[in-house]
Amino acid sequence: MSPPASVGGSVPDVVELTKALIGAESVTPARGTVFDVLERALTPLGFRVERFVEGEAPDGPVENLLAVRGDGGTHFAFAGHLDVVPPGEGWTSGAFAPEIRGELLYGRGAVDMKGAIAAFVAAAAKVPPRGTTSLIITGDEEGPATYGTPKLIERMAERGLTPDFCLVGEPTSAQRLGDMIKIGRRGSTVIDIAVIGRQGHVAYPHLADNPVPRLVRALAEIDAIELDAGNAWFQPSNIEIIDLAVGNRATNVIPARAAARISIRFNDAQRGPDLIARVEAIVRRHAPEAEVQGRVYGEAFLTQPGALSQLVSDAIQSQLGVTAELSTTGGTSDARFLSRICPVVEFGLLNATMHKLDEAVALADLEALTGVYAEILRRI
Incomplete structure (x- = not known):
């Protein structure tokens, strides 16, 4: 699916980019079209995009994307996944046919986590580049993760890329956007x-x-x-x-x-x-x-409260007026791999509908999350 006209310009529209990503079916392990959509959004923003496929059945093949903008200075990485769980039967509208009804955008991956990826891309378009910014995006987080983020970490090591900080855009918010940041996982x-x-x-x-x-x-x-x-x-x-x-x-x-x-x-x-x-x-x-x-x-990991969690907390407070709780609840995520190379926290959209039928994200939350991510980039 080709991205809409507003995607690929200097300032991608977060809603339209989320729709384009949802429309590219990407049940785990994912590859192909959904990565085309993301690459076309990133390239005009000055990101150098590298894509590669790893592995064989049953855990692969898996496509991964590493995008880097800038060179030197503080390296801030955003990590996420474009693969989604199978949609299941019984959706009101097509799981991969994004549809806005009222104030919500429906589709598989809306909150877990194509919406957060779109928000970070839109945020990167709003903030003048400085230091180094990267996106570490896999097509296999919902599956075994054998050929996903671990292979991206290997590729980054080959390129001499070690982030100073990493934010994973998993849907961590519980009751309202910004109320929870994950600083570790069991x-x-x-x-x-x-x-x-x-x-x-x-x-x-x-x-x-x-x-x-x-x-x-x-x-x-x-x-x-x-x-x-x-x-x-x-x-x-x-x-x-x-x-x-x-x-x-x-x-x-x-x-x-x-x-x-x-x-x-x-x-x-x-x-x-x-x-x-x-x-x-x-x-x-x-x-x-x-x-x-x-x-x-x-393995369990913990990023002790410090510079990174404070940075994200301050951006949330500034943009949303919400005091975020630091937590380690929930299941596993790819932060378990990334925590081996740098401090990592997770922050993203509301998790109420992830993996459910009629998964949906509030349009206002997509805009608000873009604002928080932009504020984080400004404060680095």
């Missing part, structure tokens, strides 16, 4: 467990090996763990049993396999690999031959 790990037994007739248990009791005992011990009590910035870590499967439809058969899945959300008192090892040790005490596979989707 980590996430998922562990799959399979206990293998030996199938047999329920009337002859001595000739079979039922895996279910062993799995249940292991899960009971795991479920009883209290990892920590939380701390000043994080809620307590929690372990959740999210799936339990045997798949035995017969009434007279001892099954040969029982499986479970565990999800752990943890604060900065824990480390993902240590949690996997702890769970595996418990499982193996009950079922030595069990299969245990864990994956760390992100």
